[in-house]
Amino acid sequence: MPNDQDSPRQLAKRAQLARYVVSADHQPKSSFDSREAAENEARRISEAFPILAVRVSDTEQSTATRSGGTQAPEEADAT
Numbered sequence: 320m321p322n323d324q325d326s327p328r329q330l331a332k333r334a335q336l337a338r339y340v341v342s343a344d345h346q347p348k349s350s351f352d353s354r355e356a357a358e359n360e361a362r363r364i365s366e367a368f369p370i371l372a373v374r375v376s377d378t379e380q381s382t383a384t385r386s387g388g389t390q391a392p393e394e395a396d397a398t
Contacts, residue, residue, distance in 0.1 A: 336350055337350035337351050337352045338350070338351075338352060338377060338378055338379055339351045339352070339353070339354050339356070339357035339375055339376065339377055339378070340357070340375070340376045340378060341357050341360045341361050341364065341373065341374070341375055342373070342374050342376065343364055343368070343371045343372070343373050344371050344372055345372075348360075348364070354375070354377070357375045358375055358384075358386070361373045361374070361375050361386040362386060364386075365386050372385065373385070373386045374386065
């Protein structure tokens with residue numbers, strides 16, 4: 320359980336203890352041993368805060384998948 324005196328770096332390090340790390344706007348939020356649990360948490364965060372870019376990272380395979388977040392609209396052709 321985090322305490323009020325933990326620095327952001329300490330919180331980020333504690334969030335990365337398991338294989339799958341869920342981050343919102345590049346800020347680690349939690350970690351899970353199973354991909355399914357991490358994806359469920361990412362989906363929950365994306366639904367609650369649709370503007371955030373939420374990612375699930377696999378620390379063993381160095382991969383990440385995006386879940387939610389808004390993207391900039393594509394520019395219209397000027398022709």
